[in-house]
Amino acid sequence: MMLEPWIIFLADLVAIFSIYLIINLSLNLEFGFAGIPNFGKVLAVGAGAFVMGMLPIGLYGVMFGMTQHSIHDNLEMTQLINERLAVHPELGFLVFGITISVAMAVGMLLGLLSSYPAIRLRGDYLAIVLLAFGEMIRIVGINQEELVGGTLGVRVPDLLSFVPEEYRFLMFSVLLLGFAGMVYFAVSKFTGSPVGRLLRAMRDDETAVQALGRDTTKIKMKVLMVAGMIAALGGLLYASYVEGVVAFGYNRLNWTFLPFVMILVGGLANNKGVLVGTIIFVAIRKLVIYFNDGLDGLIPFDIIWLDYLLLGGIMLVVLMFRPKGLMPEKPNT
């Protein structure tokens, strides 16, 4: 049985939406609530994906006593692993669980690392340093072949190998939506609590919060660690959704700029706004790709560049005419 095209379209939309929602919520926590301009968002996202590309295949290799090289015989190995997982789904979930914990720990460490400049620098200097942090992960990923296969990338074993092939795609979208729902619930709970109010107070007037006896250094560290964890989870889920990791893909455009666009359009420091912004942009990008095929051959250039014009253009228009986003922050809620 083949799925209807519109179901595939919708399932993919839901999956990409869920992944971006998770990442955007973490960015909103740092930037919207705590006021830390994390222009190196791609760092934690990429790290999560890299863990997904490295760890499971190694664990399965040991578990199943495989002798192949995880990078050089990557394709063969993932195929064999997927065959085994179809029979032993519980192993898949076990490894997935381990991978998630490791990825989140790595994300947390990277958050701790980013807090070093975040505590010491202000404003645009901080933004530039964090941007530099973010760029480094791609350079390392491309050049260190033993991490995630360098320029060729690696494949990631399919957790849902036991599900009949025609439902696998749908199942994964549902799984991702579940993760996104959990993160949304947890983050909303957190930002609605007194801690959330403290974060916003710190963003608006750091000295005042310090004067009240709160250690803003510690608060910033904690926020960056939590956000790093969430972002790593997002990166990991993306890698397992597309069943592979290619270091080239973890660039500034997709995992830093786009999340910023989404939360700025939706509304800073407003989780519902983030939800709306994410839906709008994921839908627009999917539709652009969908309808682009019709334009092929009519214009003398590659159509993907229109995507750049559109993204950059929309962001500029929003900044100029709707600076608070579609759903502005509510005071004192």
Place this chain on the structure above:
Amino acid sequence: MMPISIDSLCCGYGKHQILYDVSFEAGQQITVIVGSNGSGKSTLLKAICGLADVYSGEISLYDKRITGLPTYKIMSMVSYMPQTNNVFGDITIRDNLLVASMPDKPDWNHIFEFFPMLQDRLHQKAKDLSGGQRQLLAMAMCISKKPNIILFDEPTASLSPAASNMVLEKIKEIQTALHNCIVLVEQNVKDALAIGDRCYLFAGGKKMFSGKPDVLLADKDFDSKFLGLADDNTS
């Protein structure tokens, strides 16, 4: 023809309104504006210079409507001395005066006639001057273009009593020599009223009194109505 005439002006900064329906006139004499902190007296000067947002009302200089003009255009008719940061610290005194008299060359004789002490400091950087000297440089910059209208925003703030007397005397001297229109905003009420020809009292963004300074000084309730208020706010 009045040098400055303002008709029912409402203005402020962004959404924050400061002045409510203020009418104001200044002739070729020293007009003093007094009032407590936050009464909007400095904002009036800024509104004339195009540095505050005008919501309604008209500002005219010599019957020429200037409301809404960009600052650099208005300033070809007016000199304005801000309360703080009124000189360019990173450049020399000579360059400061050069900038102040652009597009013409400075008339050095005219400047040194009023401010002889600047003569041998021309190549010093302005940030190396003392507080009082800096105010004098700022005043020299104001007169370098021989303007018909000069606006002084609290020129004696944060100066010692001796220095502030010197500054006020200088203002009187300038007006006597040039016969121009000077508007002086002051906290230092009694000294300022002593050199003023006409005065305005502002409170809460509204004009409370206008007339001769001696009328205000003679008012029996002057202390409680005005100085008391000022003391409350400054202490």
Place this chain on the structure above:
Amino acid sequence: MIILVDAAIYATILSILCVGLTLTYKITNVPNFAHTSFAILGMYMALIVTKIFDANPYLAIPMAFVVSGATSLFLYYFVLRILQKRTKSFLPLIVATLSFDIFMIGILNILADTITSEFQVISRDFTLRSHDILIFDMPAILILSLAATACLVLGLYYMLYKTKFGIKMRCSIENTSLAQIYCINTQRVFCVSWFLSGGLGGTAGVFLAVWFQGDPGLSVLLLPSVFAGSIVGGFTSIYGSIVGGLVIGFSEILVTDLLARNFGYWIVSYRPIIPFLFIITTLLLWPRGLSEIIKKVQERI
């Protein structure tokens, strides 16, 4: 020897770009993340002049200066100026220049594709090195890029310290509202600076096209080096940025070469990390960069 020539050309081009970036940061407080896209625009002007109009690449400099300058002015006048009026926060400005950069990547790629499809000219990974001329048996680009940097140093000094516009500029930087009070049209000063910054970027792009491989993707690769140069120079010091650009340019090429000779050629692919390391260490450990030293030297002169 060739590595020294490479390093000298790259370093001087980089310092021209750093001056532009520092100029607009110093004057309007905007770290312009779209700055290198002006250079790539200049690069394509050089390609068009050389391959389509069959002329010497250096003839593209005036065109590149004007086109890139106008693009830069557009960014300032229609976007940043309006955002700055509304808010004091630096974040919308950063996001705006990042957005403009994304927009420019689209434009540059469309330009490249169109040049190929309409004129059958290779527009990706192209080089114009064979069109360069020789002066005293040396590639003209080496002499010209060095001369351009020297002119820039002297020209900027003359403009900033000896002309009325320079005084106006320094006043506008120090205290915008006071400058307005003294009849300086600060808006015009800012616009001229942005035009100049973009124009310098475009000129640097022409030089780049003559010696190195041109590609729309170069913009992203070059940006960290330019920021590193400006930051090492102190980010607000024009002369610091010239020195900073030279430091980054030489170390990117010479240090990589040195390390590669001793530790193996795998190191070459890590060259992009060098500017990031400079950025991070400078901002965290020595935020004023070279500007302190430059200031002392200037005062002694």
